[in-house]
Amino acid sequence: MGKLREVEILLNQTQKVRFERAMERLQSLSSTTNNSVIVADSIPFNHDEAFLKGHGTSLVDGELLTTVCGVVNHVDKLVYVRTLRARYKPEVGDIVLLRYSFVAQRQSRWRVDLNSTQDGLLKLSSMNMPDAVQKRNTSVDELNMRNILAEDDVVCAQVGESQRDGSLLARSNKYGKLHKGQLLKVDPYLVRRSNLHFHFIESLGIDLILVRNGFIWVGEHTQSNDPMVVDDEIISSKTRQSILRIGNAIRVLSTLGFTLTLAVIMETFDLSNMENVQIHDMLGSEFHVWSQRGKLKEEHVHSKKNVKALI
Template sequence: MAITILAPAPAEPIYREVDPSEDSDNGGADLEGDHEMRPTKRAKHSTFSIVTPGEVVTDDAQWMRGHGTYIQPGSTEIIATVAGTIQKTNKLLSVRPLRARYTPEIGDLVVGRIMEVQSKRWRVDVGAPNLADLPLAAINLPGGILRKRTETDELEIRTFFSEGDLLVAEVQSLRQDGSASLHTRSLKYGKLRNGVFMSVTGTGGGGGVVRARRQVWTIDTMHGGGKVDVILGVNGYIWISKHIEVAGGETAITRMEESISATVYSSQNEYIGPETRTEISRIKGVITLLVEQGFRVDEDMVMKGYEAAVTVDDEDLGETNVYLGGAKGKKVVDLLSEK
């Protein structure tokens, strides 16, 4: 085409210059406090080199293409399909999206919610593109791990997990379309009670919960709150609850049948005192703050954040206030950044 089009002169400079005040004028659209990019420790990546969809990353034939890229047939150009950072590991070139939905991997510890009950399995929402499966054969049946699964179990399937229940499980395998199959064959997995649920972004593209060695641990809380369990699901679903002592403590594997009692699948909450509830709220606030500020969410950071929050709270005389927005939150962040 022999037509030359002049670029619209005003458009781009106005956008760039007036950017900070522009956002506040466009009322309602909140750009502050978003999830920010969180690189994991494992992957090597080049910071600050963003690629956007349709951009050619490289046309060197030596690279193999990984997630987030595609190659047009008949050419060696690797083109990005998401907006993110380039990751090079050995000869593999992939693009890590800035934000994406959680994709399950084998071995992930996830917190999920039961969405459907079918004849021999449950379908669990784990924040992935597809619902995950939890087969009846993959849970611990009360009465012992070696108990045979009977038809009665199938008929009474709702006595174990019903719609809306929360559970912590591990991804056992992946099916061909990428959906996960879960299992709860361990004492540390199973139905969740006595606590509060929160949802942040998972390890989809960065930000939020990262995969670490320990995703579940107990905090000895201050102010008489007692022990609080924290479960960080890799999919970004988090559960904070009051720690309930299992009678008898540690059991050997031969004695597992006895410890899996009927109360494992009970939906009844225990009594939780106000101090414990306060501390649970405080931990929840800490995690929210970590996510807003772009820190990674793992045991280490949550503990530091919790200690900082308690310190900041103690400085203020008077009533304990767990709210971490505004000035208090800033102080916590400062303390965290120092460490």
């Protein structure tokens, strides 16, 4: 990995921690590839051969320099840098969280925010309906689409086989509309690809959903087999406090650049409780530094907490 040019930058404590985490990630990339770079690194190339400058590169005084941190990639004549904070790219079979935006011009589908370079499309025919009856959709169903999903509603779905039209599926009972919780947004690279997405924190009665597109759901555990059925019972104050504390733990870890796993999230949650840190104070710089010095580990041995991971 190349050396950063001599530039003096003044950073506050939180920025220093984030910079250290980014450098650690680059070092880990260097162990598997010799193409990892930081800003202002020089990319060697043959001046006699034609090439195309791609994302993250700039030609300065005959030298090809990087403008972002990441990994250098070559595709034929194209040279570009894949950044650490690249936008999420849907892959077939991915479990994702969606935020409803509006009904598309073609009335049989919803346009949803996928936290990607483009919106996704959730067809009415691909949605698990409230009555759990799978039938041919009618014009009446299309007119009632806004009664099924309201603006900013959150839906758990799966990326379908046809990626060109951004098709999404929410037919299974484990997918569908989510209630009684909060949606958080983080950089997608902070969530590792895994076979475990749905976590039930039994001791708190909380559901935690970690998915690859950078949306995270923290909400009250639902026992209904039909995710479209709404339980009118009010969330207890204790459960609400747990949801907010876990949410702030995720925000702190995201700011520090930690890979988000169930174990690390719960360790941060427990640390705030153990030190009697108020929920709103968790977002202050003091707790950020405290969390870093607490040596939270990304690769954590199986948690001793009473937590069940659900596929």
